Amino acid sequence: MIDVIRAAWVIARRDYVASVFSRAFLLFLIGPLLPILAGLLFSIAGAGGGADQKRPAVAVIAGPAEAELLHAARGRLAERLGDAMLPMLHIAAPEGGAEAQTRRLLADRSDGVVAVARGGIDAPRLIGPRAGVADVRGRLALIYDEARAARAMADAGAAAPGPVAFRETVVERAAGPDAAGHAATARAGQLVLMFLTMILAGMLLSNLIEEKSNKVIEVLAAAVPVDAIFLGKLAAMLAMSLTGIAVWGAMALLALRGLFPAVTLPVPAVGWGAFVALGTVYFVACYLLLGALFLGIGAQVSSVREVQTLSMPVTMGQLGVVALASSVVAAPESGLAKAATVFPWSSPFAMIARAAQAPEIWPHLLAIGWQALWIGLIIRFAARRFRVSVLKSGGPRRRWFRRWRTS
Known part of the structure; x- marks a missing residue:
């Protein structure tokens, strides 16, 4: 042997x-x-045509007044920058516990949600996976800054707000398997x-x-x-x-x-x-x-x-x-x-x-x-x-x- x-x-x-x-x-x-390389090239070549369908979305937990401000701010920015440059906003009314609602929104992938924003437009908190938070952070801040500036203009004598600063929390997409x-x-x-x-x-x-x-x-x-x-x-x-x-x-x-x-x-x-x-x-x-x-x-x-x-x-x-x-x-x-x-x-x-x-x-x-x-x-x-x-x-x-x- x-x-x-x-x-x-x-x-x-x-x-x-x-x-x-x-x-x-x-x-x-x-x-x-x-x-594999050929498939990669075809995917890159076809990425431009499907860009609109692949835009990230942010679920925003907000009341009616703040939701109206954010929608209006996004609309004004879309006219100047183009709609494709901004993330989609899915407004969700507060319900139950904030933590449980955040987990449910992150677990739902049907609307392309990559992060959840809550806490109002004055002290917002951005929650989601690391890649999703990094993808939408800067463009979402533009929307929040525009919404805060519009509110300050509507309030007589209110001081112009400074740039928004998100408190970020990186989590897994969903709790459980x-x-x-x-x-x-x-x-x-x-x-x-x-x-x-x-x-x-x-x-x-x-x-x-x-x-x-x-x-x-x-x-x-x-x-x-x-x-x-x-x-x-x-x-x-x-x-x-x-x-x-x-x-x-x-x-x-x-x-x-x-x-x-x-x-x-x-x-x-x-x-x-x-x-x-x-x-x-x-x-x-x-x-x-x-x-x-x-x-x-x-x-x-x-x-x-x-x-x-x-x-x-x-x-x-x-x-x-x-x-x-x-x-x-x-x-x-x-x-x-x-x-x-x-x-x-x-x-x-x-x-x-x-x-x-x-x-x-x-x-x-x-x-x-x-x-x-x-x-x-x-x-x-x-x-x-x-x-x-x-x-x-x-x-x-x-x-x-x-x-x-x-x-």
Whole structure:
């Protein structure tokens, strides 16, 4: 066993160095970024046409008199600056406790409310997420200054007020779990996992066919055990995949920080640290389950044509697995969702969605153990098929059996 592990390490290091330290790997890293960049450019190009629909809104808790002053002030400023330059104002009459009403207004996303203003026009308080408060602070101050100046002019002998100063309070958008945000994060996690697996695991088929056609497999088999070839190739492709994911993740993080500094992603139920760690573990599990199966299948084919023929059912199978796992997002406790959690190939997709929606960690420990058991079984089965197909080790045994029967 030690000899097999040592030989597998040599094979893995050889494949990893040959793949990563090549110009083709650079093109491989750039390839998936091109459609993302194209989508980004189309989004930026179409942003101008939808600017009116995306204007931020501020919910203002105010009485009738102050509401009339603010509406009139906004109307006068809109005539001079343009309506699109000012945030929308949604006036809400005071009702019940101010804190409870503020939480309700922040939780309601139907009107595009990014912050809540209360406390009157003399000592206003602006409450909301950091990005929302920063977005509307300056333009909302213009409206309040105009409203205060108009009131001072209406009151004979009143002194002109100075610039308004908001007391700001940065809070989460809503108290309690954000179901919509968690569902969005769950679906995004499943899509990213599917995207990475489809791109990276399928490379094993092409890589194996290339080495079979070049007779490299026969040369390696003459020097090291066949099981070491199988494990080494699987480990090398996994390491190469993790390298690509690290590069793509770093580029995505830099792009978000540089181009969209105000964007805040919905926080998963388990937190970002645990979500990223679990996502990495589930990608490794998904990759090993599919990669070992692909190696076993790839050992049975002998041409690129056969690989292309196999690609369609493999891709459709992956889409079916993801469709099964998507039931976890809509109905986590349904029978279909539980089946997706138990079925080994859909379990990583189902559990990454659960990590986004539920804060418990212990189900993930059980799922990881269950997936590890199936990884061992699949690798054992695929390695046997790999050995039989590549080396035809079943041939001599069958000939000996026929000689024994005829004797």
